[in-house]
Amino acid sequence: MQFRFETTTITVNIPDKPTLLATVAQRLAARQGFALATINLDHLVKLRANPGFRAAYAVQDLVVADGNPIVWLSRLARKPVSLVPGSDMVLPLARLAAEAGVGVALVGSTDAALEAAAAHLMQQVPNLIVTLRHAPPMGFDPESPASDAIFREMAARKVGLCFIALSAPKQEIFAARGRRLAPKIGFASIGAGLDFLSGDQTRAPFWMRKLALEWLWRALSSPRRLIPRYAACFAILPAEVRNALDQR
Template sequence: MILIFKANGYEIVVNTPTKAALLAAVAARFAEAEGFALATLNLDHLVKLHASARFARTYAAQDIVVADGNPVVWLSRLARRPVALVPGSEMVLPLAELAAQNGVKVALFGSTEESLKASAEALKIAVQNIDISCQIAPPMGFDPESDAAAAMLAELEASGAGLVFLALGAPKQEAFAARGRSLAPSLGFASIGAGLDFLSGAQTRAPKWVQVIAMEWAWRAAQAPARLVPRYARCFLILPRLLFDALSQR
């Protein structure tokens, strides 16, 4: 079964329940030289989905959606439609390895030039035979609906890449991926947020023991309280609504 969230008249479907299912779905796309858009759903995304019809429409256009956040996993269990935790930041290396095994070139998009350069070096060390064909760090204020974004999509396609890691953060990365599905349909887009910054060392993830006890959100909030405490407060406020929606799916 699949897990469904409804927001602004759209259905957001967690249609890929495990890491193995994700890798199988992407491998099938690689084999057919078909593009895709991968989104990693978390609680902050659900807040944004309910606040923005445009974001909900964009998210509904994603081909592959996984659960990137323990609250989504817990809600799936409450709905009796269980899915596993598949953090986007932890899928960078497995997806890069899958691309290398299938002879698919990789592009890096987002973050900063310094972080992309460091990420590319880290990927080359970690993944044998990886071919990184393009690295683009868009300027501040980047608009995924702009003419400049269309030109960048053309550049990515011309590079021969088949997999593009998007490190823009929501909602920009999902909007860019959705636009790419129409303007550059051969490209596979993986929205992985801070995944490249973690790889390059530009950002540091919570210690493993903090992740294991599902308290990474608290660790992150302590690192950047002004930015993240209000975000997490909004996440807590939407939980009753999401709990009701989960129960209604039983």
């Protein structure tokens, strides 16, 4: 499944969870870095408007479908992919890091949330070592010298996998910069995944996720912030349906 933006084309190149885990396991074992992005409708809205975001997305090695609309569009295009939410991948990816014997870094959110998320991860995943926690201040620039200092600290602490919880587009831009400055590290942009583990945010009940209603749960939890965002997402659907049909 592809999404086209002027001169940039973004491809969902990892079709399902088993493929993602096999690919990440191989890269971690070889100490080969990567950048993992989880595309959804909100990203498509931002990609249309932000050239810097498009440039960062274009260098992501692994792209999965994080959102049922992306899955539905892929079926329309007859290039089906499965749902692989970034939040669901934190524990499985952490297990792969423990098996590969590499340290894990947590970047984003707040100090308290990262401390709680790290404790939860190390409790759930035997032999996992969280070697770095970094909660950037408000206004953090992922392309600044402060960002570069984080990459240097990761390298010094022999981090092999970094979970980034900065929200889009900052997390993808951070990952893209990391691919150049810390090429042996895997970067996984997972949005609210660490806040769910820490308990700072409550995820939608399982039955709502099964009915593809997680967006509604989130919208009702923060209507002033999220209802305009979801309205913008719905507005681009007709064009994305045409794009999917063109790919048949």
